[in-house]
Amino acid sequence: MTFPPLRVVPARDGLAADCSRCAGLCCVAPAFTASADFAIHKPAGTPCRHLQDDFRCGIHDRLRPAGFPGCTVFDCFGAGQRITQETFGGRSWRESPELAAAQFAVLPVMRQLHEILWYLAEAATLPDAAALHAEIEDARAHTERLAGLDADGLRPLDVGAHRAAVGALLQRVSDAVRGPAxxxxxxxxxxxxxxxxxxxxxxxxxxxxxxxxxxxxxxxxxxxxxxxxxxxxxxxxxxxxxxxxxxxxxxxxxxxxxxxxxxxxxxxxxxxxxxxxxxxxxx
Structure with a gap:
């Protein structure tokens, strides 16, 4: 597997959702089941009826009273805009339908990688975990390289195994900060x-x-x-x-x-x- 050059970014830079630079991926890729969290049933890969032409949510300012609290608790950690702008070079499923399957498939992978980066960024700031900072930086750099893969590299990625490895490191960080008591x-x-x-x-x-x-x-x-x-x-x-x-x-x-x-x-x-x-x- 060939990795792209490492992107050096400040802590948590790019790890917050920016819907203005995304193609509404979270409003299309996942399925919704009509429940207390979602007012409607929506199959995976089908745009939510509230998704507008500019990829914005038409009820974003009233999601909870409209019956969509499940949307308010979702956070892509910036994965949506990275997929749209970097992985696919600004192209989206709407004007290029042939990209839809790949874009939707990499969303859960990229989201998990960005969530891992979120935790690692915090771990790197904890003085009580100073002895682990070099390992934390290595894990961050490796995760960044994985997130920089193209769609063909991201789709088969065993992100669960990577998450488990980083989770073990974060457990050591947690133990160092919390102490034995x-x-x-x-x-x-x-x-x-x-x-x-x-x-x-x-x-x-x-x-x-x-x-x-x-x-x-x-x-x-x-x-x-x-x-x-x-x-x-x-x-x-x-x-x-x-x-x-x-x-x-x-x-x-x-x-x-x-x-x-x-x-x-x-x-x-x-x-x-x-x-x-x-x-x-x-x-």
């Missing part, structure tokens, strides 16, 4: 639990099911939230500022308010401030 609740089923009196400071909550959990006022400290399911988790007034590996989709799915403290670079989702109950109630 934090509770290990990896993959724990904590759905609907009242956790306000639980000791979770510096906990590993990686992959934990926190759906509908009450986390108000919990001291999370440097808790590891990588992959934690925070749908309808109540984080009103909670200090999340030191938590590890937090993402925007997790915040969009949770119930917070203006008193919820977030890490630098994050802001409270709009629905937190509009809904007095702090977001979407548990289903």
């Amino acid at each position: 934090g509770p290990d609740r990896r993959g724990a089923d904590l759905m609907g639990r009242d956790l306000r009196r639980s000791r979770l400071r510096g906990a590993s909550l990686r992959g934990a099911y926190l759906i509908g959990a009450d986390l108000r006022g919990v001291d999370l400290g440097a808790a590891d939230l990588l992959g934690a399911d925070l749908r309808a988790a109540d984080v009103r007034g909670t200090d999340l500022s030191a938590c590890l590996f937090l993402t925007r989709p997790q915040l969009e799915a949770a119930r917070g308010d203006a008193a919820t403290t977030l890490p630098p670079g994050f802001r409270q989702p709009a629905h937190w401030l509009q809904d007095p109950a702090g977001g979407t109630p548990p289903r």
Whole structure:
């Protein structure tokens, strides 16, 4: 496999969705199932009826009241515009239908690579993981090279194996930052639990099911939230500022308010401030 030259980019540069430079890939490639998350059923590869000619969403400013909260918690981490502008040189499935299958196939691959880059960028800033910074940079550089492959290189990529390898490195980063004292609740089923009196400071909550959990006022400290399911988790007034590996989709799915403290670079989702109950109630 031949890699393109390495792109050197600042931390998290290009890892935020820019819909103005994308071809509406997330509105076409995945299937929607009519549910509490999506108001309609849409087969994979079929444009959503709300996708406009300019690739913008016609109801973007009212997705939740229109019945599309599932769209608000999706984040491509900048994969959409990279596929459109770099992998396919600005061409899209609409004017070049022969590209559709390839563009849609590489979206989940590129998204995972960009999500990995998101986590690695954070890991590189953590002083307590300084001994691992060289490995983190190697992993970032390799992930960048993979993301720079053409469509034929991306489609068969075993991104799951790469994600597992980076995940092991991020676990070492997490252990170095949290120390030995934090509770290990990896993959724990904590759905609907009242956790306000639980000791979770510096906990590993990686992959934990926190759906509908009450986390108000919990001291999370440097808790590891990588992959934690925070749908309808109540984080009103909670200090999340030191938590590890937090993402925007997790915040969009949770119930917070203006008193919820977030890490630098994050802001409270709009629905937190509009809904007095702090977001979407548990289903």
